[in-house]
Structures are given as structure tokens and as C-alpha cells.
Amino acid sequence: MRGLSNRVQTLKPSATVAVNAKAMELRRQGVDLIAMTAGEPDFDTPQFVKEAAIRALAAGKTKYAPPAGIPELREAISAKFKRENGLEIPPEATVVTVGGKQALFNLFQAILNPGDEVIVIGPYWVSYPEMVRFAEGVPVEVPTGPESGFIPDPADIERKVTPRTKAIVVNSPGNPTGAVYPKEVLTAIAELAQKYDFYVVSDEIYEHLIYEGEHFSPARVAPERTITVNGAAKAFAMTGWRIGYAGGPKEVIKGIIDVSSQSTTSPDTIAQWAMVEALNNVEEAQRFITMAREAYRARRGIIVEGLNALGLPTPRVSGAFYVLSDVSRIDPDENQAALKLLSEARVAVVPGTDFAAPRHVRFSYATSEENIRKALERIAAIL
Numbered sequence: 001m002r003g004l005s006n007r008v009q010t011l012k013p014s015a016t017v018a019v020n021a022k023a024m025e026l027r028r029q030g031v032d033l034i035a036m037t038a039g040e041p042d043f044d045t046p047q048f049v050k051e052a053a054i055r056a057l058a059a060g061k062t063k064y065a066p067p068a069g070i071p072e073l074r075e076a077i078s079a080k081f082k083r084e085n086g087l088e089i090p091p092e093a094t095v096v097t098v099g100g101k102q103a104l105f106n107l108f109q110a111i112l113n114p115g116d117e118v119i120v121i122g123p124y125w126v127s128y129p130e131m132v133r134f135a136e137g138v139p140v141e142v143p144t145g146p147e148s149g150f151i152p153d154p155a156d157i158e159r160k161v162t163p164r165t166k167a168i169v170v171n172s173p174g175n176p177t178g179a180v181y182p183k184e185v186l187t188a189i190a191e192l193a194q195k196y197d198f199y200v201v202s203d204e205i206y207e208h209l210i211y212e213g214e215h216f217s218p219a220r221v222a223p224e225r226t227i228t229v230n231g232a233a234k235a236f237a238m239t240g241w242r243i244g245y246a247g248g249p250k251e252v253i254k255g256i257i258d259v260s261s262q263s264t265t266s267p268d269t270i271a272q273w274a275m276v277e278a279l280n281n282v283e284e285a286q287r288f289i290t291m292a293r294e295a296y297r298a299r300r301g302i303i304v305e306g307l308n309a310l311g312l313p314t315p316r317v318s319g320a321f322y323v324l325s326d327v328s329r330i331d332p333d334e335n336q337a338a339l340k341l342l343s344e345a346r347v348a349v350v351p352g353t354d355f356a357a358p359r360h361v362r363f364s365y366a367t368s369e370e371n372i373r374k375a376l377e378r379i380a381a382i383l
């Protein structure tokens, strides 16, 4: 009678978290390693945000919050959606979650019945298909490749729509590709959702990290069926604070809140007060975001140029802080290539296997220019 559920036994632990943990362990053992694995900014959380958390602590704001989040933060999120994304989402149609990850996890629990299909555009963030499967849904992949800069053709998406299609996940700028979808593509996807009656799950967590082009929210086109997910982690270098949020159709948001109320109760109250400041202090926030974006832009130039010069084809994508690089020249098997990069070059990367990116590895350039240059030298040496 004892033992684990089938659901948990088939759940794949996050490859990126695992490989990052391995890199950190090697570093603790004293190995001189350049870690390009992490999906987290190398900057510290801005001081104005930290001070808001200190003020909240001093004022004793240390008790449970409502499962939907504190009202002040829901108001700040609603104002942010309007100011930055042109979306009319009232505070009651928003929810604060334990990272963007919990918003997505709860969302799939809230909308999927067994066998419902969710279209995911590959290469994708490893958690989407796992979260869908955990909710007894079926992920349906639409692959993209470097020739299109990992941007999908809406006609390919339409071919994968069936009567069981419940949602599509879009992630622009994307992890692990760095691709920024043009407005026309996002509009076409939202129109498909309207035509065939399914949800758009728009994961906009990298929205501020765009180096060419502009961010566009598909909820502008299909507000009645789009759930927009975002968070503090990437915009404000707040990965450890665990604050995410979502806005969209009220019945879906209520579903997310209900799942929270029976699992985490509410996100950390102190961190929520810090997030109120991060969103409402627009001037300080913009200063920080611009500083970080310009740093990433310079790093992207170095890494894209450097990897291509080494014969590792790497598209010059426009967003996030990742590139997917074709490492066939090191080894046709991306896992072997990642292992060689780790053991011989002492550069840690994530193999593309779990992202549905064979022959590729993901480099995160959320690290200093000096580290990026050093990594390129080490890779050149093993080649």
C-alpha cells in the first residue's frame, strides 16, 4: 500500500535547478568554475526595495496575508498592467503568488481536466510540460528552430489545434531561446485562441529584458481569455523573494487563488510590501531596470559574437539573458557536450535535452563581462 503516487513518479525534477545545484557544489569544493547555468540576475536587489521590506518588518507586517495577496499589491499590479502593458485588469482580477512559477502551476491545476491539451512552443522552459502533465493535461509541442530565430509560425500552431486544446503557453522574451516574438505573431496567436476558444497563458517574466523591438501583451488582443503572468524575480533581481503575479479572467484567477488557499495560504507578507514599492516607485524601478538591461545588452553582444566565432552557431536573439548555442562541434550529443564543457573547460551550461533543444546548450549571460570572456577563452582552448 505504501509508495509514491504515479503523478510524482513521472514528474521530472527541474533540469536547470539540478545542473545549477551541481555547479554550486563543484564550486564549494573549490573548483574554479564559470557558472552560466542560472536563470537569475547577478545584480543585488535594489536598495529602495530592500528598504521597503525593512520598513514592513519594523512595522510588524509579519502576519498571514489574504490568499489573493495584500490589497495594496493587487492595486499596484493592476496599475502596472495599465501603465506598462496597456491592459485594463482591475485589482480583483489579479493574484499574488509564490513566484511566477506558482501562478503557472496553480493555473494549470485550475483550468485542466485529464486529457486536455496545452500547446507549448519548443524549445520551452522545462517547467511548462511538467506542470501540464502534473495537472493530468497533455503538452503538445510546436517546434521552432534557429533558422527562424526560434519564432513560431502561427500556421504551425493552428495545425496542432484540436477539440481538446485548452490553452497555449507563450513566453516572450523566452527562456531558453531569448526570442522576442513580433507583435504580429502574438496577435495571430491570440486570434487563434479566439477562433478555436482556448486560453492564452502569457508568461511575461522577461518583459523588461528586450534589446531590440518592443514587448507586446497578447491580452491586448484577447483580454477575455488571456492570463498574463509576471513576477519580481527577473525585473528586480528578486529571485529569492518569491513574488509572482497574474491577471486575467476573474473565474480563472479565482481558481488560482483557491489552489493557493489550500497549499501556500499566501506569499510572504514582507516580500509583498517590498513588491508594492518595486512597482509603485516607478522612477527608481526604471533606473534599476535600465541599468540592468544595458549591462545585459553589452554581454549579449560579447557572447553571441564569441560563440559564433568559435564555430558554435548562436542566433543573435533580442531578449532575456539566455542564448541557445549549437554545440555539435564539441559533441553531437548535447549532454556529452555539456559534460565536456564542465569537466574540460570548467564552464557550466544547461544541456538542451529537457528544453526540446537537441544539439544545443543554454548559456545564461547573467554574469559579468569578465566571466563571459574567460568562458569563451576556455571553450576556445578545448576546441
Ligand SMILES: Cc1ncc(COP(=O)(O)O)c(C=O)c1O
Pocket (backbone or CB within 6 Å): 039, 098, 099, 100, 101, 102, 125, 171, 174, 175, 203, 205, 230, 231, 232, 233, 239, 243, 244
Ligand atoms: C520562463 C520562466 N517563467 C517563469 C519563471 C518563474 O520565475 P519565479 O518563480 O522565480 O518568479 C522562470 C524562472 O526561471 C522562467 O524562466
